[in-house]
Structures are given as C-alpha cells and as structure tokens.
Amino acid sequence: MLTKKQIQLLEFIQKRMARDGVPPSFDEMKDALDLRSKSGIHRLVTALEERGFIRRLPHRARALEIVRLPDTLADLGAARDKAVASFTPRVVASGQPTRPRAAMNVLDTGAVELPLMGRIAAGVPIEAISEVSHHIAVPGTMLSGRDHHYALEVKGDSMIEAGINDGDVVVIREQNSADNGDIIVALVDGSEATLKRYRRRGDMIALEAANPAYETRILPEESVRVQGRLVGLIRSY
Incomplete structure (x- = not known):
C-alpha cells in the first residue's frame, strides 16, 4: 500500500516521462511535491524502489524507470491516440533546397x-x-x-x-x-x-x-x- 506522497511522486514521474521522455530531476520532484529538501524525495524514491514500482539505473544521471503502476494510476496516459496517418515533416534547418518529404x-x-x-x-x-x-x-x-x-x-x-x-x-x-x-x-x-x-x-x-x-x-x-x-x-x- 502506497502513501499519498508516494502516489503523488509516482504520478509526477510518470507524467513528466510521458511529456519529456526523461525523468524529472530531484529538485523538480521536490518542488512538485512542495517538500523542503531533497532528502524527502530520496526517501520516497527508495520506498517506491523497494516496493517494485520504479527502478534506478546505475551510473546514469537522474535515470529512473517505472516498472509498474498501482491501480489508481494504471490508466494514466492510456487515452493517447496512436499516430496512424501519414505526414510530411518539416526539416530542422534553413537555407537548403527543399527535398521530398518522408512519410510516416x-x-x-x-x-x-x-x-x-x-x-x-x-x-x-x-x-x-x-x-x-x-x-x-x-x-x-x-x-x-x-x-x-x-x-x-x-x-x-x-x-x-x-x-x-x-x-x-x-x-x-x-x-x-x-x-x-x-x-x-x-x-x-x-x-x-x-x-x-x-x-x-x-x-x-x-x-x-x-x-x-x-x-x-x-x-x-x-x-x-x-x-x-x-x-x-x-x-x-
């Protein structure tokens, strides 16, 4: 059984990884949960890791991986639509000739x-x-x-x-x-x-x-x- 703060932290990590593709920093977690110091975040992360909800990846900066979600969060992000249509992306550059655009x-x-x-x-x-x-x-x-x-x-x-x-x-x-x-x-x-x-x-x-x-x-x-x-x-x- 997770505490309210543990669920809040897990939800914040899940949302930020879904948005940015990378985990939030400990400072960002501290601010999101309105805690006074990062030591509280360390305790919450350790508790989530011990309960098998997240995993810390060694030798990498702020590397966290969500292993599973509790039932209260399991449906978060499930409503994302899959991209099923073709598109023509714009190139991230300028001053170069236009080339045929690739389809997805x-x-x-x-x-x-x-x-x-x-x-x-x-x-x-x-x-x-x-x-x-x-x-x-x-x-x-x-x-x-x-x-x-x-x-x-x-x-x-x-x-x-x-x-x-x-x-x-x-x-x-x-x-x-x-x-x-x-x-x-x-x-x-x-x-x-x-x-x-x-x-x-x-x-x-x-x-x-x-x-x-x-x-x-x-x-x-x-x-x-x-x-x-x-x-x-x-x-x-």
Whole structure:
C-alpha cells in the first residue's frame, strides 16, 4: 500500500516521462511535491524502489524507470491516440533546397517508423542535417495523435543532467511554440539547431543547458525559432 506522497511522486514521474521522455530531476520532484529538501524525495524514491514500482539505473544521471503502476494510476496516459496517418515533416534547418518529404509508416507491432533527420547539438549549436539518413521505429504511445513528429540524433553532453546523452535519439513533436521548462529544438539565427530547455524572460529567450559546464544562452526573441518539443528518447546499449 502506497502513501499519498508516494502516489503523488509516482504520478509526477510518470507524467513528466510521458511529456519529456526523461525523468524529472530531484529538485523538480521536490518542488512538485512542495517538500523542503531533497532528502524527502530520496526517501520516497527508495520506498517506491523497494516496493517494485520504479527502478534506478546505475551510473546514469537522474535515470529512473517505472516498472509498474498501482491501480489508481494504471490508466494514466492510456487515452493517447496512436499516430496512424501519414505526414510530411518539416526539416530542422534553413537555407537548403527543399527535398521530398518522408512519410510516416505504421508497423504491425504498434510502433511507428519516423524519419531520422540528422543530428541535433546538445552542446555548441551545429547545423542540423536536412536529409533523412534512415528510419527508426518508435513506440506509438510516444506520439501525440496526428501531430507531426521526427527523430534526431543527439551530439554532445550539454543535456546530460536531463538524462539525454551523446548518441541518444530524441523524438520531437513539430510545433512552433513552447512553455517555460520545455526541452525544445531551437533554430538560432536561422542556421544553427540546438536542443535546450526553453525559458522566456521578457522579450528575450534563455536556452538552458542541463550541464553546469555549459552557460545559458540569452538571445533576442527574434533570433530563436522553436522547431519542436521533446516527447521521447531512444537509447541503444
């Protein structure tokens, strides 16, 4: 039997992983549950792990995995529609010739094939590759209805404390706006693409890394175009 706080924490972790594809940080958990210190979160996480609801993955930043949910949470997220229609994704790049757009293929297993559009910088911005290198199978539950999605390979370590490592593949829902705290694909000055956490500060945009070795970039609103929001992450071992 779980306590109210344990259920609240499990629900928060589940919702954030469904939204961002990565677990929340302990600071985010502390704020969400209105606790005064992270020690309380450590105790709740340990209790959930001992009861078999979550698993901590060793040697990785903020790596948690939900093993199962109690009956009260089992139906959360079940209403997500599977993406079953074809789409024509926009390329995360600029100033390059228009190429034929790739279709999304739905597999018999319930997975969806998305075009891997190239690399995205989690570090110093690099130009995104605008060609489809190959397709990658993504669980349909990662996707949001009939919205457009694409995949990008991560290059760099600036988002490592958000659980995003060099070589990971991120699944992006195409959109041109973001809320504070979202992890987004940002096109900087029309030529460089980067994966960062989005914060609006008046008429300026902050692109925050999740690695203390990288400084937050503060840019004029007109220099930053939101190209999509992180909705999932795929890692090969």
